[in-house]
Amino acid sequence: xxxxxxxxxxxxxxxxxxxxxxxxxxxxxxxxxxxxxxxxxxxxxxxxxxxxxxxxxxxxxxxxxxxxxxxxxxxxxxxxxxxxxxxxxxxxxxxx
Amino acid sequence: xxxxxxxxxxxxxxxxxxxxxxxxxxxxxxxxxxxxxxxxxxxxxxxxxxxxxxxxxxxxxxxxxxxxxxxxxxxxxxxxxxxxxxxxxxxxxxxx
Numbered sequence: 525x526x527x528x529x530x531x532x533x534x535x536x537x538x539x540x541x542x543x544x545x546x547x548x549x550x551x552x553x554x555x556x557x558x559x560x561x562x563x564x565x566x567x568x569x570x571x572x573x574x575x576x577x578x579x580x581x582x583x584x585x586x587x588x589x590x591x592x593x594x595x596x597x598x599x600x601x602x603x604x605x606x607x608x609x610x611x612x613x614x615x616x617x618x619x620x
Numbered sequence: 621x622x623x624x625x626x627x628x629x630x631x632x633x634x635x636x637x638x639x640x641x642x643x644x645x646x647x648x649x650x651x652x653x654x655x656x657x658x659x660x661x662x663x664x665x666x667x668x669x670x671x672x673x674x675x676x677x678x679x680x681x682x683x684x685x686x687x688x689x690x691x692x693x694x695x696x697x698x699x700x701x702x703x704x705x706x707x708x709x710x711x712x713x714x715x716x
Contacts, residue, residue: 564663566663567661567663570662578702590687592666592669592686592708594674606674
């Protein structure tokens with residue numbers, strides 16, 4: 525599975541540049557890749573998208589649609605709580 | 621200034637519901653309010669927008685455009701670093 529071409533990168537606890545690299549590799553094969561995160565990782569998803577669009581400025585990728593939402597999680601004590609989510613599309617700059 | 625009608629709510633370190641209340645008060649007077657945050661507060665901005673759209677479901681406000689960006693800050697030692705930003709529009713649900 526790990527060698528398959530996935531169109532979604534989930535942001536977790538790895539160093540930021542690991543996700544930048546993963547996203548760029550997927551973008552070499554796909555026109556659009558979604559960066560997804562929830563809760564505390566949301567800020568890091570924005571960082572990854574910004575690093576990609578800034579470093580490839582005038583030359584490649586741009587931010588597409590951004591969606592926010594929430595998911596309901598059940599914690600160990602049986603209570604439910606809501607966690608916010610974000611999905612940021614990064615895509616080829618078609619004007620190039 | 622604090623009694624003026626502002627169309628932007630900046631997310632900082634206050635409890636989440638303080639920003640929810642501020643945003644709802646502004647939305648009573650304005651058709652659109654922007655929730656802005658940067659860095660570590662980005663996840664909290666998404667939380668505020670989600671609480672408002674969830675609690676007023678079918679009845680009032682929805683998420684509009686979402687924009688991400690970055691700002692360059694100069695730290696005390698004179699180095700510059702980039703910080704990610706987010707801006708989330710919340711607006712009246714015009715289909716009501």
